[in-house]
Amino acid sequence: MEERTLINQTxxxxxxxxxxxxxxxxxxxxxxxxxxxxxxxxxxxxxxxxEKLGNLRPEDAIEIVGLVKERPGNMVNEKIATGKVxxxxxxxxxxxxxxxxxxxxxxxxxxxxxxxxxxRPLTLRHPTQKAVFDVQEKIxxxxxxxxTKDGFKEIFxxxxxxTATEGGAELFKIGYFxxxxxxxxxxxxxxxxxxxxxxxxxxxxxxxxxxxxITTRHLTEYVGLDVEMGFIDSWKExxxxxxxxxxxxxxxxxxxxxxxxSLRGEGKGMIIPETVKETPVLKLREAQEIIFKRVGRDxxxxxxxxxxxxxxxxxxxxxxxxxxxxxxxxxxxxxxPMYSFPDPQDPDYTYSFDILGMGVEWVTGGQRIxxxxxxxxxxxxxxxxxxxxxxxxxxxxxxMPPEGGFCLGLERITQHVLxxxxxxxxxLFPRDLSRVDVRLTEAKNAPAKKK
Amino acid sequence: MEERTLINQTxxxxxxxxxxxxxxxxxxxxxxxxxxxxxxxxxxxxxxxxEKLGNLRPEDAIEIVGLVKERPGNMVNEKIATGKVxxxxxxxxxxxxxxxxxxxxxxxxxxxxxxxxxxRPLTLRHPTQKAVFDVQEKIxxxxxxxxTKDGFKEIFxxxxxxTATEGGAELFKIGYFxxxxxxxxxxxxxxxxxxxxxxxxxxxxxxxxxxxxITTRHLTEYVGLDVEMGFIDSWKExxxxxxxxxxxxxxxxxxxxxxxxSLRGEGKGMIIPETVKETPVLKLREAQEIIFKRVGRDxxxxxxxxxxxxxxxxxxxxxxxxxxxxxxxxxxxxxxPMYSFPDPQDPDYTYSFDILGMGVEWVTGGQRIxxxxxxxxxxxxxxxxxxxxxxxxxxxxxxMPPEGGFCLGLERITQHVLxxxxxxxxxLFPRDLSRVDVRLTEAKNAPAKKK
Numbered sequence: 001m002e003e004r005t006l007i008n009q010t011x012x013x014x015x016x017x018x019x020x021x022x023x024x025x026x027x028x029x030x031x032x033x034x035x036x037x038x039x040x041x042x043x044x045x046x047x048x049x050x051e052k053l054g055n056l057r058p059e060d061a062i063e064i065v066g067l068v069k070e071r072p073g074n075m076v077n078e079k080i081a082t083g084k085v086x087x088x089x090x091x092x093x094x095x096x097x098x099x100x101x102x103x104x105x106x107x108x109x110x111x112x113x114x115x116x117x118x119x120r121p122l123t124l125r126h127p128t129q130k131a132v133f134d135v136q137e138k139i140x141x142x143x144x145x146x147x148t149k150d151g152f153k154e155i156f157x158x159x160x161x162x163t164a165t166e167g168g169a170e171l172f173k174i175g176y177f178x179x180x181x182x183x184x185x186x187x188x189x190x191x192x193x194x195x196x197x198x199x200x201x202x203x204x205x206x207x208x209x210x211x212x213x214i215t216t217r218h219l220t221e222y223v224g225l226d227v228e229m230g231f232i233d234s235w236k237e238x239x240x241x242x243x244x245x246x247x248x249x250x251x252x253x254x255x256x257x258x259x260x261x262s263l264r265g266e267g268k269g270m271i272i273p274e275t276v277k278e279t280p281v282l283k284l285r286e287a288q289e290i291i292f293k294r295v296g297r298d299x300x301x302x303x304x305x306x307x308x309x310x311x312x313x314x315x316x317x318x319x320x321x322x323x324x325x326x327x328x329x330x331x332x333x334x335x336x337p338m339y340s341f342p343d344p345q346d347p348d349y350t351y352s353f354d355i356l357g358m359g360v361e362w363v364t365g366g367q368r369i370x371x372x373x374x375x376x377x378x379x380x381x382x383x384x385x386x387x388x389x390x391x392x393x394x395x396x397x398x399x400m401p402p403e404g405g406f407c408l409g410l411e412r413i414t415q416h417v418l419x420x421x422x423x424x425x426x427x428l429f430p431r432d433l434s435r436v437d438v439r440l441t442e443a444k445n446a447p448a449k450k451k
Numbered sequence: 452m453e454e455r456t457l458i459n460q461t462x463x464x465x466x467x468x469x470x471x472x473x474x475x476x477x478x479x480x481x482x483x484x485x486x487x488x489x490x491x492x493x494x495x496x497x498x499x500x501x502e503k504l505g506n507l508r509p510e511d512a513i514e515i516v517g518l519v520k521e522r523p524g525n526m527v528n529e530k531i532a533t534g535k536v537x538x539x540x541x542x543x544x545x546x547x548x549x550x551x552x553x554x555x556x557x558x559x560x561x562x563x564x565x566x567x568x569x570x571r572p573l574t575l576r577h578p579t580q581k582a583v584f585d586v587q588e589k590i591x592x593x594x595x596x597x598x599t600k601d602g603f604k605e606i607f608x609x610x611x612x613x614t615a616t617e618g619g620a621e622l623f624k625i626g627y628f629x630x631x632x633x634x635x636x637x638x639x640x641x642x643x644x645x646x647x648x649x650x651x652x653x654x655x656x657x658x659x660x661x662x663x664x665i666t667t668r669h670l671t672e673y674v675g676l677d678v679e680m681g682f683i684d685s686w687k688e689x690x691x692x693x694x695x696x697x698x699x700x701x702x703x704x705x706x707x708x709x710x711x712x713s714l715r716g717e718g719k720g721m722i723i724p725e726t727v728k729e730t731p732v733l734k735l736r737e738a739q740e741i742i743f744k745r746v747g748r749d750x751x752x753x754x755x756x757x758x759x760x761x762x763x764x765x766x767x768x769x770x771x772x773x774x775x776x777x778x779x780x781x782x783x784x785x786x787x788p789m790y791s792f793p794d795p796q797d798p799d800y801t802y803s804f805d806i807l808g809m810g811v812e813w814v815t816g817g818q819r820i821x822x823x824x825x826x827x828x829x830x831x832x833x834x835x836x837x838x839x840x841x842x843x844x845x846x847x848x849x850x851m852p853p854e855g856g857f858c859l860g861l862e863r864i865t866q867h868v869l870x871x872x873x874x875x876x877x878x879l880f881p882r883d884l885s886r887v888d889v890r891l892t893e894a895k896n897a898p899a900k901k902k
Contacts, residue, residue, distance in 0.1 A: 133604070133649070137606075154592070183625065398552065398576075428609075
């Protein structure tokens, strides 16, 4: 059997017979002539044939053998990469018939979010949707590439944990044989432990939040891009690595931007933040002071930036520093986790940071407490039981160097660079309060059915 | 401050002053002279100094500034990569003191498995342990590299699932708000759904088995290296990709073998299977026949190979075909999952395969049923309720091409190539019936303690 040709290779095979496999994207009948747009993972191409194409329906999976022909100049389709050729069909084989579609997926995909997700196996086939996950894959790849080159080691952390380590709220409980266990909120403790052995580590880790609210920014299960590094000379190294990593990811995304923009269509292209060599750095209190001066909003005592503050300080960074990114440091000790390193000059604030971009948070991180006794005391001071942290604490008992780290959410970064309204659009199979593939409320209310 | 030098770079810096960071691996006192072996992520080097090194203890995290000097010929240590140099310490700074160690980790690590795991944060620092996770990282990297180059797309699948899809046994239950959910046994359904959009996909997915038994081969949480591919011309393509992928991983592992072997030490080096261009392929029944003829054990009616059979058929492959790998196909339909593709010539057997190597299973896979009605019927015939599979079935309703895939266990491959006795040694933080970092039985039986 002739080897399969991918659709994007057809312009290089004019005058040759090829075997193509793919899905019927659209069909147009012109009397005895039938036109098919065939879709595979590499693109679209026009197939021309007679009535033997007449019984094909959208989303049928087919195999076509035919001749690649140059189109006459006036018939060239500039909109697609294969627009200069068409395939004259000789034989057609149906590999799998499609049922009638609930909505058109061959042209524009006009569905609301619930339908997009109810029909995820189908809607994922649309180029605008596939492009989202091309971007997501690129983010993950460039994250790993940058860190691997910088001496970081990839590790694999478990998601089943024994204790509600960072506090008991928002945790999913698991029945673990005769015990109770929990789904990890993050790989935080494991990546810190790993620093004691490997110095510099990263992990792509599933993380879970049992947040009983529905927002456009939260998933109950997401992928965290987590980094941790030891033997830091200054906590500033941590945000510098994060900042440079982001810039590297942006540079890699720029390479695929033309293709993604073409797949996504008008007004749905990538929005890659503009960066400068020295990303501006502000303490939280400095940022709040700037906001107060700019718009008169007095949040100078607040422990965090409100969404409107995040937007305003990003505006400032863009206007004053020509940067879409801004690094905010020194969040209050009370508001950060117990392992956050207090600034020795001002222990009410921590060596912590967020990187904001275009009005929203992209990265969060900071230096961690590495001294055993200080960490033990911090755990006690938060009213946690140090007994529950014995495994974690062990790493600090035997010489843990100064260290810090940070985390990015894979779906959030995808959402941001594509300007998606809802983070669910940036997850292949999003989980939330009311959906685990299917809508849970329906599943619950549906009458019991016999099979 | 002078930039940090990694220990493995010191032989290139003879005569220069360097700043090193790391852990005290061992200390030896010779009168007023003190010798330290310093360890960082890149290796070990000898530090020489006076009494200012005298208060250092094993596992203290320190920073040393000193002069790199060539050792006299008779003092060269051939056993380590930096054996031709030593560092004359000028200043020493303790970054973090270590508590007294429960056992020696500077030389040979002589602990049994329970202790190895009880003290995981500490034992991970030992070069023999770190090497295990160097190998693991290399397996994951080469898995991704091979598939990315071959047109496969990396996807991220959820681990929270709505229904006990592949049968109810061995599933962990999650309290999911007002509902019950389950931890995924595999990303099987998601990778198949993704084929409908992306054709060829792979994923590194956490998978969970609530198996209430303790063996040397099972973890309750592990990382699956999962692959799925559409538009296959023959189901044999699936095992050919798996076979070539394994061979690529082996070739990549060979590159790090000398370093790993040196870290692991005598008798603990890597065991990379020897392969031949045409890996032998046998139907299960053929393999059983061969075993019967070779050793007289009549398992010719058994639905699977017993461990002794796996060893015997691997012996046959090595002796007769000079291959450490052998592909066994056509497992009985009854014993394979409901999505397995029955051989049209003999529907009691499936287009399924295992790849065995050196007596154990490395890969399992096969072609899947891609026709909607056939899959629906197969689900019903297994006494499952098709209603529970509606999301999965949707992917097949709208034209799913012929497809198949396979899976490797990351920890098992690591275990096999290092000849580890227990798969727990190949997991950073292994979970089993009785352990989630700490021993669960102890946690349960311990008297309630006030903090």
